[in-house]
Amino acid sequence: MSTPAIEILGLTKDYPTGFWRKRMRRSLDNLTLQVEEGEIFGFLGPNGAGKTTTLKLLMGLIFPTSGTARVRGWAMDDIRMHREIGYLPEQPYFYDYLTARELLDYYARFFGYGAAERRERVARFLERVGLAEAGDVQLRKFSKGMLQRAGIAQAILHDPQVVFLDEPMSGLDPIGQREVRDIILELKQHGRTVFFSTHILSDAEMLCDRVAVLVGGKLRGVGSPGEIVAIEVHGMEILFEAREGRALPADLAGRAAKIGARYRIEVPEAGLYSALEQLRGCDARILSVSPVRPTLEDYFLRVAGDGRAKALAEEAGTR
Amino acid sequence: MSGAPGVVAVNTFREAVRDRVLYNLVFFALVMIGAAILVGQISIGIERLVIVNLGLSAISIFGLVMAVFIGVGLVSKEMEKRTLYSLLAKPIRRWEFLAGKYAGLLLTLAVNTSFMTLGLAAALFYVGRPFVRSDGSIVIAVYFILLELALVTALALFFSCFSSPMLSTLFTLGIYVTGIFAGDIRGFGDLTRNPAVKAATKLIYYVVPNFHDFNAIAAAAHGERIPFSLVWQNTLYAALYVTLVLLAASAVFSRRNLK
Numbered sequence: 001m002s003t004p005a006i007e008i009l010g011l012t013k014d015y016p017t018g019f020w021r022k023r024m025r026r027s028l029d030n031l032t033l034q035v036e037e038g039e040i041f042g043f044l045g046p047n048g049a050g051k052t053t054t055l056k057l058l059m060g061l062i063f064p065t066s067g068t069a070r071v072r073g074w075a076m077d078d079i080r081m082h083r084e085i086g087y088l089p090e091q092p093y094f095y096d097y098l099t100a101r102e103l104l105d106y107y108a109r110f111f112g113y114g115a116a117e118r119r120e121r122v123a124r125f126l127e128r129v130g131l132a133e134a135g136d137v138q139l140r141k142f143s144k145g146m147l148q149r150a151g152i153a154q155a156i157l158h159d160p161q162v163v164f165l166d167e168p169m170s171g172l173d174p175i176g177q178r179e180v181r182d183i184i185l186e187l188k189q190h191g192r193t194v195f196f197s198t199h200i201l202s203d204a205e206m207l208c209d210r211v212a213v214l215v216g217g218k219l220r221g222v223g224s225p226g227e228i229v230a231i232e233v234h235g236m237e238i239l240f241e242a243r244e245g246r247a248l249p250a251d252l253a254g255r256a257a258k259i260g261a262r263y264r265i266e267v268p269e270a271g272l273y274s275a276l277e278q279l280r281g282c283d284a285r286i287l288s289v290s291p292v293r294p295t296l297e298d299y300f301l302r303v304a305g306d307g308r309a310k311a312l313a314e315e316a317g318t319r
Numbered sequence: 320m321s322g323a324p325g326v327v328a329v330n331t332f333r334e335a336v337r338d339r340v341l342y343n344l345v346f347f348a349l350v351m352i353g354a355a356i357l358v359g360q361i362s363i364g365i366e367r368l369v370i371v372n373l374g375l376s377a378i379s380i381f382g383l384v385m386a387v388f389i390g391v392g393l394v395s396k397e398m399e400k401r402t403l404y405s406l407l408a409k410p411i412r413r414w415e416f417l418a419g420k421y422a423g424l425l426l427t428l429a430v431n432t433s434f435m436t437l438g439l440a441a442a443l444f445y446v447g448r449p450f451v452r453s454d455g456s457i458v459i460a461v462y463f464i465l466l467e468l469a470l471v472t473a474l475a476l477f478f479s480c481f482s483s484p485m486l487s488t489l490f491t492l493g494i495y496v497t498g499i500f501a502g503d504i505r506g507f508g509d510l511t512r513n514p515a516v517k518a519a520t521k522l523i524y525y526v527v528p529n530f531h532d533f534n535a536i537a538a539a540a541h542g543e544r545i546p547f548s549l550v551w552q553n554t555l556y557a558a559l560y561v562t563l564v565l566l567a568a569s570a571v572f573s574r575r576n577l578k
Contacts, residue, residue, distance in 0.1 A: 087408035
């Protein structure tokens with residue numbers, strides 16, 4: 001059996017709080033999960049769920065209260081692990097007195113590349129993240145999106161086997177987001193493992209082989225995006241235009257919302273074909289039919305609510 | 320220095336240069352030459368004494384300000400700006416980062432001090448005084464200032480590993496001032512009959528670096544010969560002390576959670 005790319009066993013992190021720092025706040029609670037080689041793994045959760053804490057623990061930036069983790073078989077505190085990983089922190093910030101080219105060259109030096117190889121790599125990865133033109137601009141003049149791109153470049157500069165990205169789409173415009181999605185998919189094509197945190201459901205659905213959902217520091221589920229976050233379809237949404245002079249069937253007219261010249265109607269999944277027949281009967285022009293799913297926020301709220309209800313029930317049971 | 324600490328050291332030096340820290344050198348050189356002209360006019364016969372005193376004191380104070388104020392920010396700035404996150408994900412150990420930061424600032428201070436010494440030499444040259452053999456004591460005095468700065472930088476770095484820049488500055492300057500008077504504090508303890516005070520002053524004398532022994536400004540100004548034994552004793556003392564402080568800093572920083 002091959003070694004998993006990432007193996008997390010009972011990782012727990014408590015932070016001291018209060019003036020005397022005697023009270024503890026649990027940021028991550030007994031997290032256990034495994035990511036296989038070559039997977040794109042999404043780490044989902046609302047703000048404060050413990051996603052960044054997990055990534056910081058894996059990077060050795062903070063130390064666990066209990067539990068352990070291994071990346072490609074290396075312990076978290078093993079320097080050899082760091083040769084095989086790339087990391088994009090959340091909202092990255094870099095030495096603003098350096099240019100993007102100098103920054104990448106600086107980081108490349110830690111991997112022992114010679115001058116010629118560093119030059120070639122830096123140029124290649126600046127191009128890859130769309131910063132070729134801005135390579136000689138000091139980072140203090142970079143926008144948030146450009147810093148994010150520089151951050152992604154430094155994370156993959158040394159062809160790491162496992163890439164950890166903390167909210168990689170943050171601060172990027174739609175084109176930038178698509179480019180990052182392409183980079184993630186390209187990494188997978190080259191057999192790399194990508195572990196990224198996000199709170200954007202569509203990113204997870206589009207990219208991930210598997211996802212884990214973390215709420216309040218606790219793991220709520222691991223599986224394919226379909227199993228975990230697509231959940232049940234609430235109904236179907238039909239967008240259509242009514243033919244001039246033709247009235248809508250009374251049944252649909254009462255439920256349809258008018259948006260400019262268009263109508264939007266939500267019907268139960270089982271009633272989709274009947275509704276479409278009725279619309280065809282009145283010569284309406286169907287523009288789109290799409291499933292209505294709860295948003296990730298709805299999902300988090302539901303899971304968090306379940307957790308709270310369960311905790312209250314347990315508390316009541318122990319009285 | 321090579322490997323990861325060397326890479327960090329060069330970047331630390333580059334940061335200091337780009338932060339225009341070294342630009343004060345030009346200013347210093349101009350002030351030195353200007354002061355030399357003034358002093359040459361008002362202190363007939365003792366130009367050397369005044370210029371060397373003024374110059375070495377300025378080198379020491381300039382260096383001290385740089386060592387403390389840049390030193391306390393070496394680690395805290397990287398933590399505050401979160402530049403450390405991407406860096407420590409690379410194959411670099413925390414002690415290597417500290418060693419690199421320390422070496423980088425030391426390099427900055429050495430370059431700074433060298434330029435300022437050139438300014439002092441230019442001032443001496445301007446007042447028309449030929450260089451003589453006893454000027455070697457000026458070079459030794461500058462070397463002692465560098466050793467002193469190496470100690471101060473190590474202390475600033477140590478404090479910045481666990482406290483805020485403001486507190487680190489206070490702690491470092493506090494130890495520096497105590498270290499200047501370490502001999503007097505010990506002398507005070509010898510005079511007292513209270514065994515607790517005696518023990519406390521003795522402890523301070525041995526724990527706090529004795530900065531007084533690094534001050535050879537008066538000897539250099541008077542053209543006195545500085546014994547070679549003091550040179551190697553100070554070198555050994557500074558090397559040992561710096562090593563211990565950096566080991567302590569490394570022990571603290573290696574366990575620190577980077578929030």
